[in-house]
Amino acid sequence: MMACCFGQLACTESTKKDLLAPTHPNVVIILADDQGWGDLSHSGNRNLSTPHIDQLAIQGVSFDRFYVQPVCSPTRAELLTGRYHLRSGVYGTSQGQERLDLDEVTLADVFRAAGYATAAFGKWHNGTQYPYHPNGRGFDEFYGFCSGHWGNYFSPVLEHNGELVRGSGYLADDLTERAMDFLEENKDRPFLLYLPLNTPHSPMQVPDRWWDEFKGKSLPMSLSSELAEDLDYTKAALAMCENIDWNVGRLMGKLESLGLDENTIVIYFSDNGPNSTRWNGGMKGRKGSTDEGGVRTPFFIQWKSTLAAGQVVPQIAGAIDVLPTLVDLAGIPLSPTKPLDGKSLLPLLLDAQQEDWADRTIFNHWNGHTSLRTQEFRLDKDGNLFQMVSDPSQSSPVNGLYPEIVTQLSKAKEDWEREMYRERDESQRPFTLAHPDAQITQLPARDGIPHGNIVRSNRFPNDAFFTNWVSTSDSISWDIEVLGRGDFLVEAFYTCSEENVGSKVGMYIGSSSLEFQVGEPHDPPLTGMEHDRVERMESYVKDFKPMRLGIVHLRPGKASLRLKAHEIPGTQVMDLRSLLFTRIHETME
Template identity: 55%
Template sequence: MRTDLKIVQWLFCALVAAFTVPVVAEVQARRPNVVVFLSDDQGWGDLSSSGNTDLETPNIDSLATAGASFDRFYVCPVCSPTRAEFLTGRHHAYSGVYSTSAGGERMDLDEVTIGDLFKAEGYRTGAFGKWHNGMQYPYHPNGRGFDEFYGFCSGHWGNYFDPMFERNGRIVRGRGFCIDDFTDNAIAFMEKSVDQKKPFFAYLPYNTPHSPMQVPERFWKRFSDRPLQFKNEQQPNKEIQSHKRSALAMCENLDWNVGRVLEKLDTLGIADDTIVVWFHDNGPNGTRWNGGMKGKKGSTDEGGVRSPLYVRWPHAIKPGTKIPEITSARDLLPTLCELADISFETEKSLDGVSLKPLLIGNSEGWPDRILINHWKDKISARSQQFRLDNQGKLFDMIADPGQRKDVSKEHLDVVASLVEKVTVHREAHMAGYFVDDRPFVIAHPDSILTQLPARDAVAHGGIERSNRYPNCSYFKNWKNTDDKITFVAEVATTGKYKVVLYYAAKQAGADCTLRFNDASLRFQIAEAHDVPERGAENDRHPRAESYVKDFRPVGIGEIDLRKGKGELTLRATAIPGAEAMEFRMLTLERVSLE
């Protein structure tokens, strides 16, 4: 009897396993991976799917034909706010983002990101490209839910070929053209995730066609001198051909890299189980064709904030789905979470809503919405039919998509409704919008290395920035011992830290001191490092931002830092030559904790 019972038990268990294992495997197979592409300064009109036949973007276009395309999807007028709204599902004014540099691009630390949510559910999370929402941990992507990060945290970068990047906080040298390099690393991340049988969330925040206008030769050759047909309809005389041609070439390079990712998903056999998203962070960074819309980057008009949104997921989204309802970058967090069956209930309320009903063809009962587009002191409101611009003018966006005729007198009730929404938003946020008392966090216990670039510092005396745009700048003209460089900082953990200085100098010998509260470190610029600026050799169009140099990293000693707030100060106490040095960055590497 016991033998018979064991046989019965064995058969029962075998039957359970036979039915259960395939079911579990099927559920795991259906758990979607996510790939999010975000381009930088690419206008709505910079795709062939938008009707622009001056360029070819078949891979990006395929996401629309094989999935869903949103006709009226809105982002912010500039980079960092859009990234913050995607990452948090909340309006950027809630999260502390008010600038694109010098700390104003950081999201408050109590914000929960889409990386946090997917990571908590067992996803491998990676970001590859331009972060632009904080550098020092825990503002760093590794502190915001991303296991892997490769790229740069600044708002723009000074050279796109073999540049200085970072990998999980460590300084590394990039390989080749940056967009190709980011894609290589993202693909390797996807391959490793598949090998480990884990779902992945891959975020590719690309940094082109943002200036400097650099692109590999084979893409530039297609645009360098051939005739172009499409011109800006409202301001054709303001087009600059070298800039326009560079941007279009960079967009074709983006498309080529998207194609590489899509091909890899096919090769790995996971295309059907991967959600792929494509959108842009703001309007075009120059005057070029943009569907006849008013405005470009920096503007809260339609042309400054309208972006394509394509979402492909063969498992659930019908090919060729077209969605006319107005939507926002803030909607992507709840949408992707719901599609992946991930809870997005947080202590803070979301401004975005899940777009899943629209994606699966169920628009019944979809609410009327008013979306606020805001940057600095400019606020615009968009309903399904109308836009109230920053000056209080009203435009019927269906009859007049170019915003040429003010119809406010004909629709006083609409004006009143939109003005009320703008007023509520302004009163809720503008009083403290530019107030920022957050120090730069250094020496955090969860990060071995802290970067302190010139971008985040304040220069005193005669010291000058290499450019008025701080993001990838350095300091020069350091001629007097009364001059100094300071960082408003907070040491998160008491300990000993190795300090590395990135510098250039025509002459050695300057005596310097680094001080934080009672701690100090004296050192000397022992060797000259006189190097030229780089970048112009790769520019297809003259840049507005700073050029860069091959700054030399040198260890200058160790400093004992105690937990607390203060001012990190760098001084030159003796300058034997004409200039102490040119300053690019300090790094602090933890040696020991107290």
Template identity: 50%
Template structure:
């Protein structure tokens, strides 16, 4: 079956056309339903090869797929309608937004990449509209914030990709909030990366259903530990296939009310884990380098092979989504949007653009943006001008007659509805700003200006090979002032603010709270399994003086059941774990003893197709730690080991991945 699927897809690809101190609100609704997905199991009997049944079809143009959001604006917009609730909910279009992770502008056959074929994604351009100059942020969490809020991430408080810096302010209204309020069924499946605990959790930010993970990256892509509406579950098979199937299940579940599905897929972000059936087409494959010499010189060919295999896997899953919409007779009334969150995570083919992920040049910021909506948007058109992730919220609201509602401030994004309906219309003049890690640039319809004084004519020189600042003093001065004014107005934060972050616990409307080990402060010999905190665990617990401590803010006091997810050798059985709550003079504690070993080593490393930079992952075992009383307000939760069993050395003690707190209902 797999071989048959691969031959069919290969045949289709060969025919694919190419083209050019915080105040937390309580009582926040966390979603109207908490139904359990039928495909999630605590114990997985065996992953299904869902893509073995993919059918390649002629896709109707009724669906809007959004996949890579950026921080930018576009110049042909209108304001959102005030009479947004004028249509009955049943007549409104569905929305499917697909966002991919670390897939660059050049990672599509649509954009001339000779190394892969992406016929299903390409079909969105054929059957819909592509925005030629669409911009996102240099890295992932800022882009997500800008898509979700329609405002620059610098306004909403995002300054990092971990340690709480990925969270946008609670005063912000999300696209999920708006569509939920308008009667849509809302769901997010995939990588959230905008906060883990309520009220930052997706269930608290406008999404009825959430299945995936909230971290910035994940260490294992094969039947991994995930969460379903806050509760830990085990995934089913390769993660992107699993997330796609959950999106399809959500489409099928209720045909009476429109849906808004946000599908932030987590590939081709590293680790570069690829299913065998996708890897077989790229193992040992000759790779055509990027035409830009410095990109070609820096390319890690094995990493590129893995990234492109993951991009073709994404394309297969987009095909499944479009197939499902067709099968369910939903294509004509579904808006499908596809875009990416930043530039490529490697120096591979990117159309000669300068920079990659993390850069504020074109190569780090330019993203595909494909929008298909057959009944309202003409097919096969290209929209000029500039646009960005900030524009998707007002645009989708406008297309669906949904009221944006009261936001934390004026939206930076604009509705692109006029440009989508009349792609040949002249774009208006506007600017799109970006900031990351102390670097700043601004894009106009013609130029990109950098804070170091360089000015590039992107129309004539899209690769930013030569500054024209001296030749264009008027444009340079105008954009320099605009960028300086924007920086003063939005006040971008730096990563030093990580020290100020606390983690909310015990939201009154959310029974579960996750406290991952990565967010604890480690003392003594304990250290993270990797210097990149996302998806890491704490290891080297050798002394009774060692501790893990979380700085938390309890939103509503009460009694909580505590669980830890751990690994340890047989020799560590009998180790005692002690959790203590301190808040001034107030203290409470709970203890438990490790009664079962869990000698798990790293899992699924055989699926790594390129050397990983992230932490490995293990099969973690759940252990009850007892009950603890927490009082409202700020305090510290400290985990220690008063008794450590085992031999001295690397395997002594326990390794901790996650602590979970579950509110005990009041009697």
């Protein structure tokens, strides 16, 4: 089941040396968010045009059957580690379940140790507080957001290397601009650039330039009425995909203008299936499903000076293979402290018709459901076997025709689930606070626990805030572990109407505490709907303002951080988006 990266290659060592010496290729990984396999013109979708992404397949190698996980953070964890996400502590998408275990070695760790400049621009979704933060996982540079989704795509509040900043313009464009600046700044040294874009994940926001092309457009490949496709949602998603394509074109143009395109490996894929019911090649399932449509994405890899253009690899592969493949291509030694599940795809990149490439099994898991894929078959979460070449829509189970294969794959599934369960650490992982290498730590509402009447603004926590704080018996808590010691300025990002000003609140962390009063009104309206092309499922957002609470002294150890009001002169205390801790100075006692 598990494979390490070296010693498994069908090509000879001399071939490898000829191929890889001493180029030190740059690496660019572009990851779309919720873009399905069918959301490209390269896949045959006539509803949109994606020439720049398609060109990566034309000038590079495309994998015809490439598999990720059904949702965002598990796929990202597998990309970063080469290991199944359940091994690395990632078993959810919010409230700490998205965090990558700290003893995992990431792709960025490996490349930075080899002398590469490393950067990530976009949606991280594998931990917020340092050292779960991207700057603690091997990335020298980070600009974007760490949450699972964001509530505003037009000049939102983001972070740059842990500090809060204001974005500039449409988010996908802004992230690409930052990526192009990074290319310029590091053109004279090898680099690893990770560009995890936030689109076409909802909320469905896209500039007029892209929306206007689709809003009145008739889609030639819309689904039948029985499938209940939301055409406006589809149009918004496709408009966002065309915007991604434009940004890919800009990024590739920058590489060419800098003379870097020949010696840069460029990878493009998505983190899961489409986020709505729309054309996806007739496959069963969408985002969140372990069926084919929920886990198959495009995967293109281009290295102009080295890989033959236009190859199509028919063998199955997955996100777990990216790390071992890239270290092989870059000639970087890898001695993993933990066994990898992925394997190097280098033999297939050199020869897509590898005759001695062994069949393998790739597992997909989400929300307690597991399916698995071999070259020919998929065993779904319910134990139904499908012959995928002839039946990509999984419409006709073939259990009766292949009882031995059903038995074999059912056992493989049970063994895999048992192994993943054994490796899963059920112990509590508190949210980390005050790490010695972090000047600032954020504790968002997403990671807190409301008590009493307090609720989140939406059932999806990632961009939500706490509201309905109406009683002195209500409280908010965070399960934390303080990792450093010192004095910290504490700020709350809040809103409060004028008639509710005056609440007195205490904050308690172990033996430390402070008292504060909500002294100034700040009551902006909810926003986001003015940019939405279709009604969103997630929380709307507000312009939360920082309020200084005071200075608190922290000591290492596990504790509960709790906010509790003592006096509420109005009808409620405030709405709360997050707490921000800024180190003032370190102490040695």
